[in-house]
Amino acid sequence: MSLKKRGNTWYIDFVAPSGERVRCSAGTTDKTQAQELHDKLKAESWRVDKLGEKPAYTWDDAAYKFLMETTHKATHKDDKSRLRWIQPYLTGKVLRDIDREMISRIGEIKAKQSSPATANRILALIRSIIRRAALEWEWIEKVPRIRLYKEAKRRVRWLTPEQVKTLLVELPPHQQDMVLFALSTGLRQSNVVQLEWSQVDMNRRVAWIHPDQAKARKAILVPLNSVAMGVLTRQVGKHPERVFTYHGKPVAWANTKAWTGALKRAGIENFRWHDLRHTWASWLAQQGTPLNVLQELGGWESESMVRRYAHLSQPVLIEHSELAATMLNGTNMAQLEEKKVSDNSLTF
Structure with missing residues (x-):
């Protein structure tokens, strides 16, 4: 039979003139509609086989x-x-x-x-x-124009060092270390949770994220600062493979009830685990880290992703803006200012 019903939905099943068996869902609970689709597909398969038309791919x-x-x-x-x-x-x-x-x-x-x-x-x-x-694939001749909705640009959500201290007090010890490590490295939640000892070299003070673990599918070299090294030292010996554990078992997820409860007690609203990465990037930008360096450290594929933190780079922006003053000071601007003051004094 060319039409079969599974549950409430009709399915199409027939053999095309070429000998190929065609089986697919009709996507409807109405038998009449299913029959119409069946007849259409069967007619198209005949035209493909006998007249050489392109198959009607679905x-x-x-x-x-x-x-x-x-x-x-x-x-x-x-x-x-x-x-x-x-x-x-x-x-x-x-x-x-x-x-x-x-x-x-x-x-x-x-x-x-x-x-x-x-x-x-x-x-x-x-x-x-x-x-x-x-x-x-050259299955169809043209692509319909698809217009996307305009999206409002979201602000970058990050915490101050004081807020982080408040949050850490409310977290259980195993999550304290995970948060500290995330804030020290800028790694995404999955990379922190799934980190293995085989990805860590404590002698060289580096860790690495393999390409298949990175969102941009490019390897990330992670320098380990003193706080990150302290976190790793506390984890040594807890598990043969995984770095972060809870009661001897690898941590499966960081965004838990303990995490949301700690945020609530700390009075921190509208904050996700991923915002720890934004916090890390914001702190580095505020301390003058060049955006190209920040992009390399964070493993971002495009510069546009890092531009979100440009407005936080106040120290380095002021430093660069001072270059214009240096050029001006090399001219006779100072003498002009003195002459202006002198001229004004003559009017009194």
Whole structure:
């Protein structure tokens, strides 16, 4: 039988003239609609085989191929999660029938459910897949124009040293050390939690993050300052492989009830674990660390990610702005100022 029902959803199953078996979800609980899609796919398979037309690839075909080609991406798990959300809206849809209006409606639904920023992640993924289908796989002739929502620029959230001291008092000892290490290195939560002794050289005072562990998929060399070294020294002997543990077992997650409870008791609001990285970067910027050095230390792929901290680089900005004064002092500006004062005094 060409139509089969699984649960409440109808599925299509037939053999094309080429001998290929076509099986896919109709994406509907209505048998009439499922039959219409079945007839359409069967007619298209005949035209492909007999008339040499391009196959009518579906969204499901494209999404699956995209996932297979992007397993190396740091956001692969996020992509799979987003595609699960997208699936009910585009499953069974022929790629060339997916137009701007259809995609815009999906964006509107997500924007209402969550936020324009989250909707943009969905729209960007759809756009990326359709572009591949057109430009790389040559499955379709054109790409619909997809417009993203405007997003407000968020301020960088960071803590003062005094706030950090208050927070540390409220944290259990194992999380105190994790926070201190994060603030000393600027590492992301996953890199701190999953750090292994094989990634640490205490003699050379360095640690490293492998490319497959880094968001930008580039290795990061992590210099260990005195505080970071103190943290590591306290962890020695607790576990043969992992650096950070709790009751003898590797820590699985840092954003726990203990973390949120400590924030509340410390009176710190609107602060995530990832903001420890912002705090580290903000502190370095305030102390005059050049942005290119900050980019290298933090393992950021693009300079634009580091520009968020430029406005905090007051000491180094003042130092550089003074260069203009140095040039001016090499002219006769001083004599001009003296003459101006002298001229003004003659008027009294």
